[in-house]
Each structure stands twice: as structure tokens, then as C-alpha cells.
Amino acid sequence: MYDSYMFEVAVSEARNRLAEVIEESTRSGEPVSVTRRGRRVAVIIDPDSYDELVDAAEDALDRHELELARAENDFIPWAEVKADLGLE
Numbered sequence: 884m885y886d887s888y889m890f891e892v893a894v895s896e897a898r899n900r901l902a903e904v905i906e907e908s909t910r911s912g913e914p915v916s917v918t919r920r921g922r923r924v925a926v927i928i929d930p931d932s933y934d935e936l937v938d939a940a941e942d943a944l945d946r947h948e949l950e951l952a953r954a955e956n957d958f959i960p961w962a963e964v965k966a967d968l969g970l971e
Contacts, residue, residue, distance in 0.1 A: 891916045894924065 897917045908915045909929045917925040952958045965971050
């Protein structure tokens with residue numbers, strides 16, 4: 884998702900400039916890849932992007948669980964739920 888424009892910084896540099904690296908990620912909204920020996924070991928992202936990613940992951944999990952429940956016929960139809968709650 885982000886790899887095409889992700890800024891990269893070595894762990895040692897990130898350690899020395901952590902506040903600047905965090906500020907750059909927050910300001911730009913782009914993630915910063917932290918590497919050790921050329922391999923990515925962490926990613927710094929701004930809090931809003933993190934929240935969006937978590938929300939999207941939770942939504943995807945909910946949709947997947949719904950698909951499984953429907954496949955097993957283990958769900959309550961919406962019309963029945965509305966009737967039980969007195970919404971009809």
C-alpha cells in the first residue's frame with residue numbers, strides 16, 4: 884500500500900533523530916520505514932493513518948465473519964431483528 888513512496892531510515896539514524904522522524908511522518912501523513920541491515924523492522928505512521936488501518940482491518944474481519952455465518956446459515960435475518968426490537 885505505502886511501499887511506493889515510503890521514506891526509509893536506519894534504526895541507528897531513527898534513534899538519533901526520533902522526534903524528527905515522527906514529526907515528518909505526522910506532517911506528511913506518509914509512513915517511515917525503519918530498517919536494520921536493509922530489512923524493514925518497524926514502520927512509523929501518524930495516529931490518524933493507524934486508526935484508519937485498524938478500522939479497515941476490523942471492518943474486513945467483520946465482513947469475513949458475516950460471510951462465514953451466512954455460509955453456515957448461522958445468522959438472524961434483519962427483518963426478524965427489527966421485529967424483535969419493535970422497529971417495524
